[in-house]
Amino acid sequence: MHWCHLPLLREHHRGAEQASYDARRRRHSPDQFSLRIFIATRRCTDMNEQTNAWPTATEPADSVLRVGMLRINTKYVWQPQHTACAMMYTARQFDIELFLFHPDDVDLKTRTINGLFLVHNEKVRKRVPFPPVIENSILDEKEYGELLRELEKDSVLVRHPLRTTKLRTYDTLVRDGRFASILIPTEKFASPDQIIAALEKHGNIIIKPASGGRGSGVRRLSKQTGSYLLTEKNTTQHLDEVGLVKFLRELEDRKVTYVWQPYIGSRTKSGNPFDIRIHARRGHKGKFQIHLFPRIGNATGVVSNISSGGYSMDINVFLRQEFGDMHGKVKNELVNLGNVFPEYYQSFHKPTTLFDVGLDIGIQQCDGVPSLHLFEVNTYIDGPFFEIEDAITHFEYFRHLEEQRTRQKAVS
Template identity: 30%
Template structure:
């Protein structure tokens, strides 16, 4: 029987909600499953002190190395990083990092095939670069290079000699001196990316974008797990669901926005996500397993790629908790079987 190990940095699986879902899904798929942290790995004996879900409770069990590892969390210490590296050399991991926002942008740009869908993006380090950029684009978005969940994103619109600034909590109008002081403070603590603002708004004027969630299934093929819309509150530019945005049923949203053409837009998004995922697989040395692709549609219904994430979060609605863990578990089984098959061929 295939055994999957879920590797995470938190010691207590009860604090990792998805651990229950993945353990239950693994059981329904007829495979073994246990949870563990790097500190519980004995490299010399190839044993792990893991936790197995039994009758709704996590029970300590001494386990041999699993056939495949669902690496759900990144190592937090140097020692954990060493253990992570050792395991990855001997056991297939489901997930592999695609890098930060700017490295993904540069890789896609170099790959050319999807370069036309990229928003021009630059790393910005000082006020002079900001003012030069806003002389070309009157409306821009600033994103922390290491940001996530919409935290720290700034929208700035230049209106003659004044600047309208909107972030998660504020809506300010600043003059040149005031924004100069504001930006100096921001750039001293964080490196940012800057992009021209692509207007993607509902008929009521709310900013929105789409999350295209794609995964590999039990055959190692890319499939659409979900497409959902993220809508900013009135007066905000932040669509992220963890930072004030909200969502609604996709078909209802598309019908409201695109009328009789809603299904064409839906298929356009789904096909685009699969095509992009396949392309990105070709750009990396390690095979990818899951992507969260954030895109917008401009007034001409052209897709623009805002960013691509690995280990994407899941919308808290619409039964997505069923399909996503099933694809993850089935792909893990696929990797384990492939590893055994490749080993037999080498022997």
């Protein structure tokens, strides 16, 4: 058990790269670092040492920042693969008193919340005033608009609704032109005739909802000799033209807007679909912290999302495996894109501050030369595979928001 990591993490960490560097300096791999920090935090909770006494949920110490975590589905928070779970167990290392709550736990009349706290490794309910900062996954203004507006009167919300779709985002990026080289032509699905013409031109296309995520509703259509192939999830079926038109009419009748794109052959040497997630989240001093990881899907499927049965691996190992001597060039292009694009995308959404931005990047080889293609831009993203580092980034941003809030109060 390397207890030296705890004070180091608390005092010096400024993103995953710094944490990994300091862990290596102590001759422990980054994987050991994350695991040991998590175990050490749990052990601190169980020990209940007098020297590490934690203030009660109702009266936090002056140095402690109370933060509420607003969720609809509160059960998943306790699953170890989620950043939220790591946050609940490590928050005290950063003088943050974190609690979980559901919309039903909020009393607008008394302006209090019946929050769920983790105290000495036990889940404890405490009724507390609205906290200074709320990390909210709820953005639905139609159902929760009043709640969000009331919370925002006393608290700083980490996330805010974005009124955009995949098509609007594409149109914005096309008009600006700065990243035109990585954009995939995208059009709104208008009619079966339009799709049949697109198949004649491109041979393979993707149809997907204009809103949504996690690979839901993504379909691939391919033109074959005398027939068409329709692939959804891991299932493929043959259609004649009558069957294709029937399928497209059914999509047309749904109360969902769809878009289509030419298919980009971003597949591994083994034939699995993949993309690279560029994960950007605001942390220390409000600056974006960047992580890269590949997402590899089933060979018979369309998408590479982890939620759809995909998997991941170390980005450097993956790039060497797939691109050989070109891996360094590809990595540099991905890193450069990650360093520039999030703030660039932010510029289209002021005054709303984006907390997180996720870029899904496909890589297609043409004559042996890999080229990047932007599949999607996402907001409200999770941090799989680096939960501890992602939790730390959250904590640093919470502190940044509280500092901003304090300065604004002083001015007013």
